Amino acid sequence: MAAGVKRQNQEKSAVKEKILPRKLIAPALIFSIALTQVPFLVTIYFSLMEWNLLKPQEKAFAGIDNYIYVFQTGDLLPAIIATVGLTAFSVICSLFVGLFFAVLLDRKFRGQSVARTLIITPFLIMPAASALIWKFSMFDTNIGVINYIVQKLGFSAIGWSTQYPYISVIILLTWQYAPFMMLILLSGLQSQSREVLEAASVDRAGSWRTFAFITLPHLRQYIEIAILLGTIMLLQAFDPVAIMTKGTGGTKTLAYLLYERAFVGMNVGQAAAYGVVTVILTIIVATISLRSLFKVFISGVNK
Amino acid sequence: MRSTKAILITGMTWIIAVTYFFPVSWMFINSFKSENDAASLTPKFVFKPTLESFSRLADRGMIDYLTNSLMASVISTSVVLILAIPAAYALSIRPIVKVQDALFFFISTRFMPAAASILPLFIIFKNLRVLDNIFALSLVYAAMNLPIAIWMMRSFLSEVPQEVIEASRIDGANFETELWSVVLPIVLPGIAAVALICFIFSWNEYFFSVLLTSANAKTTPPFLASFVDGRGQFLAVLSAASTVAALPVILAGWFAQKQLVRGLAMGAVK
Numbered sequence: 331m332a333a334g335v336k337r338q339n340q341e342k343s344a345v346k347e348k349i350l351p352r353k354l355i356a357p358a359l360i361f362s363i364a365l366t367q368v369p370f371l372v373t374i375y376f377s378l379m380e381w382n383l384l385k386p387q388e389k390a391f392a393g394i395d396n397y398i399y400v401f402q403t404g405d406l407l408p409a410i411i412a413t414v415g416l417t418a419f420s421v422i423c424s425l426f427v428g429l430f431f432a433v434l435l436d437r438k439f440r441g442q443s444v445a446r447t448l449i450i451t452p453f454l455i456m457p458a459a460s461a462l463i464w465k466f467s468m469f470d471t472n473i474g475v476i477n478y479i480v481q482k483l484g485f486s487a488i489g490w491s492t493q494y495p496y497i498s499v500i501i502l503l504t505w506q507y508a509p510f511m512m513l514i515l516l517s518g519l520q521s522q523s524r525e526v527l528e529a530a531s532v533d534r535a536g537s538w539r540t541f542a543f544i545t546l547p548h549l550r551q552y553i554e555i556a557i558l559l560g561t562i563m564l565l566q567a568f569d570p571v572a573i574m575t576k577g578t579g580g581t582k583t584l585a586y587l588l589y590e591r592a593f594v595g596m597n598v599g600q601a602a603a604y605g606v607v608t609v610i611l612t613i614i615v616a617t618i619s620l621r622s623l624f625k626v627f628i629s630g631v632n633k
Numbered sequence: 634m635r636s637t638k639a640i641l642i643t644g645m646t647w648i649i650a651v652t653y654f655f656p657v658s659w660m661f662i663n664s665f666k667s668e669n670d671a672a673s674l675t676p677k678f679v680f681k682p683t684l685e686s687f688s689r690l691a692d693r694g695m696i697d698y699l700t701n702s703l704m705a706s707v708i709s710t711s712v713v714l715i716l717a718i719p720a721a722y723a724l725s726i727r728p729i730v731k732v733q734d735a736l737f738f739f740i741s742t743r744f745m746p747a748a749a750s751i752l753p754l755f756i757i758f759k760n761l762r763v764l765d766n767i768f769a770l771s772l773v774y775a776a777m778n779l780p781i782a783i784w785m786m787r788s789f790l791s792e793v794p795q796e797v798i799e800a801s802r803i804d805g806a807n808f809e810t811e812l813w814s815v816v817l818p819i820v821l822p823g824i825a826a827v828a829l830i831c832f833i834f835s836w837n838e839y840f841f842s843v844l845l846t847s848a849n850a851k852t853t854p855p856f857l858a859s860f861v862d863g864r865g866q867f868l869a870v871l872s873a874a875s876t877v878a879a880l881p882v883i884l885a886g887w888f889a890q891k892q893l894v895r896g897l898a899m900g901a902v903k
C-alpha cells in the first residue's frame with residue numbers, strides 16, 4: 331500500500347519533472363514568437379498586397395507583382411553588396427585593430443587598466459552619438475579635426491562623409507567595434523598558460539615565433555567567437571548609414587533600403603517584399619554562420 | 634636594453650590609447666564651448682568654458698527624452714529578466730530533451746533583421762493606437778534582447794555546482810525554493826551583467842525608436858539626430874547632448890568591464 335502510494339508520487343513527480351521545464355520556457359517562447367515570428371508572417375502577407383499608405387483606398391491583392399518589381403528595379407543587388415561589403419570590411423578591420431590592441435594591453439605596465447578603459451569607451455558610446463560626433467567634429471570639411479590635420483600636412487580638405495561615404499562608415503564602425511574584439515581577444519590572451527609561454531622563452535623562441543605558433547592557434551576559438559558576434563551586431567548596424575551617409579555612395583544597405591521604401595516612400599507592399607527577400611538572404615547567411623557559432627559555443631560550454 | 638624597449642612600447646600604447654579616445658574627449662571638451670568656439674576652423678583647446686549648451690538642452694526638453702529612454706530601458710530589462718530567468722533555468726539546470734533546438738530558435742530570432750518585423754509592428758501598433766507609446770516600444774526592446782539574455786543566463790546558470798542543487802533537493806526543497814533561495818543568489822552577479830547589457834542595448838537603440846515613436850515616447854538617440862536638421866551652428870549643443878546621453882553607459886561600462894565582457898561573449902569567454 332505504502333509502496334503503491336510512493337510509486338504514484340514518483341510517477342507524479344516524474345510527470346511534473348517533464349512538464350515543469352516546458353512551463354518555464356513557454357512564456358519566453360510565446361513572447362518571442364508573438365513579437366518576431368508572427369510579424370514576419372504578416373510581412374509576407376503585406377508583400378503580396380498592393381498597398382501605399384498615401385493611397386489607402388487602393389489597397390488590393392497584388393500576387394507576386396511586388397517581388398517582380400523588387401528584382402527588376404536593380405536596387406536589390408547593390409543593397410546586398412553594400413550590406414555584405416560593409417559588414418565584412420568592418421568585421422575584418424575591427425578584428426585586426428582589436429588584435430593589435432589586445433597584444434599591446436596584454437602586458438603589465440603602469441596604468442594598464444586606464445589605457446584599457448580609454449580604448450573600450452568607443453564601444454560604450456551611444457552609436458547615434460558616435461555617428462554624429464564623427465560626422466560633424468571629425469570628418470567635417472570646415473571644422474573637422476581630421477581635416478585640420480590633413481590640411482596641416484599640406485593636402486586639401488577631404489569631404490569624408492560625402493566624397494568617401496563607404497570608407498567613412500567603415501572607419502566609424504571599426505572605431506566602435508574594435509574595442510569589442512579587443513575585449514574578447516584579450517581574455518583569450520590572458521587565458522594562455524604562462525608555463526607554455528615561459529617554456530617557449532627558455533627555448534629561445536623569438537616573440538614573433540611564439541606569437542605565430544603558440545598564441546595564434548590558442549586564440550583561434552576566441553577569434554571565431556569575435557567574428558561571429560561581430561557579424562551579428564554589424565549586419566544590423568543602421569545608425570551610421572542613416573545618420574552619416576543617408577545611403578549615398580554605395581552604403582545603401584538592405585535595412586536602409588527598406589526603411590526608405592516604407593517610411594519615405596510609404597509603399598508597404600514593396601517594402602514588405604524587400605523585407606521578405608532580406609530575411610531569406612539573412613537566413614542563408616545566418617544558417618551557415620549559426621551552425622558554426624553553435625558548434626563553437628556548445629563545445630565551449632561543455633568543456 | 635630590455636627596459637628601454639619596454640618603456641617605448643608602454644609609451645606607444647599610451648599614445649595610441651589617448652588618440653583612440655580623442656573623439657570622446659573632443660566631444661566632452663566641445664560641450665563646454667560656446668558655439669563660436671566649437672565652430673572654430675582651428676581646433677581650440679583653450680577657451681572660456683561655459684554651461685550654455687547644457688542649459689539649452691534643458692530648454693529643448695532633453696530631460697523628457699532621457700526619461701523616456703530610462704523608462705524603455707528599465708521596463709524592457711525587467712520583462713527580459715522575468716522571461717529569461719525561468720527559461721534559462723529550464724535549459725540549463727533542468728534540461729529538457731530539445732535544449733539545442735530551443736537555444737537555436739532563440740538565437741536565430743536575434744539574427745532576424747529588424748526589417749522582418751518593423752512593418753507589421755508599425756501597422757499593428759498604429760491600429761492598436763500604441764504607436765508612440767513607451768510601453769509598446771519597451772516590449773519590442775524586450776523581444777530584441779530576450780535571445781541574448783537567455784544565452785548569457787544559461788551560461789551563468791550552468792556554472793552552479795550540481796551538488797548544491799542536489800543537496801537542496803534532498804532537503805526537500807521544491808522548485809520555487811530551489812530557484813529563489815539556492816540558485817539565484819549564486820548567479821546574482823551574472824544576472825546583474827545580463828541586466829546591464831540589456832539596459833545598454835535598449836538605451837542605445839535607434840532604429841525602432843525612430844520609426845515607432847514621435848512626439849510623446851521618443852527616446853534620446855533620435856533626439857540627438859534631430860540636431861542635424863537645425864540651421865546654423867550646433868556642434869557645441871550636439872556635443873553636450875551626446876555627452877549627457879552617453880555618460881550613464883560609459884560609467885556603467887567602466888565599472889563593470891569584467892562582467893560586460895563575459896556577458897557580451899555570451900559566456901563563451903571567461
